[in-house]
Amino acid sequence: MLQFGIDLGGTKTEIIALDQSGKELLRRRKPTPRDSYDAILNNILSLVNDAASELAQSYTLGLGIPGALSYQTGLVKNANTTCLIGEDLKGDLERALKQPVVITNDADCLALSEATDGAGAGFPSVFAVIVGTGCGGGWVVRGSLVSGPNAITGEWGHNPLPWREDSDAVLNCYCGLSGCQETILSGTGIRLQAREETGKDQPAEVWVAAAEAGDEEAKGVLFRHHRRLAKALAAVINLMDPHVIVLGGGVSNIASVYDVVPQLWQEWVFSDSVITPLKKSVHGDSSGVRGAAWLGAQADYSSTG
Ligand SMILES: [Zn+2]
Incomplete structure (x- = not known):
């Protein structure tokens, strides 16, 4: 078969x-x-x-x-x-x-793929998110997708950003609410949030290239994005404590995410230490x-x- x-x-x-x-x-x-x-x-x-x-x-x-x-x-x-x-x-x-x-x-497909023979293979539970144009998540436990009565397991992008600070933009979301974390964590969100902060309107890829070339303003834009992503994922860890978190989508291609986010999320996770690996999807x-x-x-x- x-x-x-x-x-x-x-x-x-x-x-x-x-x-x-x-x-x-x-x-x-x-x-x-x-x-x-x-x-x-x-x-x-x-x-x-x-x-x-x-x-x-x-x-x-x-x-x-x-x-x-x-x-x-x-x-x-x-x-x-x-x-x-x-x-x-x-x-x-x-x-x-x-x-x-x-x-x-x-996003469920990403989670199942990565749990089966990707970055989450061998881990008992896998939370995987596509952080690209939007933010959608999926949750796999012992090789099986978890689904609930509303068919929205892992739809984490439409929660509000936790531990919000005054500098975090409150943007309208297509779902009808405002302040959804998708609106500032996604690739589009990097652009819109950076526009609020710097007055410059340019795509996320331009900010990433500038940061990787050493531009201080761009490095600041990305650091603040990674700090927000760390908060959003800390909330996931507090709720579900997955054995691994796997990122897909355009934002998963930003190399600094994997260094910076795990250094920062300890501040918001209710544990004396956080050993959760944050990995890039293998199958992209x-x-x-x-x-x-x-x-x-x-x-x-x-x-x-
Ligand atoms: Zn929304």
Whole structure:
């Protein structure tokens, strides 16, 4: 049995096929159609059907989406690709493919991928977050994704930043609240917070390059960002005490995060010492599609007992 995973992103849709050992047998990607649910659905079906006919073996299928399925209705919610909201993506795929399909959040896919054979492999529990355009998290315990009745486990980005200081900007969030930590920890957040602090409006990558070249103002911008990230992760440690924290997304590529954040978070963690490792994701941008593949396989085992 092969394991197919699909990562449905805002701009591209990718499929991967893994064998039981995690070896990659096939990988394809297509642009994600804009603003049409039917076009997105047909795009996924053509990727799956082409891979299935090429590999000519039965498969499990998992799908990572920028959103979640409502437990009440089974329909898509919380998706920033808004034409998916309210659609029966799981049901439509299962009817067309005549087999079970498992769908979860893209941050859950990162967590499962990294827990299975990435930076969290061998740790009993893994909290993994995508800190990129937004901030979404996932929680894996002993190899299994944890999910709750609201399908929002790990949605830490929409909590307010803890231990807030006067210099921390309070920015409006697309979720309808303001001051969500996503709005200042994400790549976009680095830009907006730095604009408040310095009056300069430039992308996070420009600040990072300047800091790495030794620019004092940029180093200050990044240090304050890392201090805020340390507070936000200290709150996670206090609540869940994961055995490892894994970062994905654009902010995970900032090398200084892994030195500075663990030096700072002790101040807010309710423990005499903090030994939690903070690691960069091993599979990077591939974690979404790899995690989706592992997820489909897990669900197949549980449904067949
Ligand atoms: Zn929010």
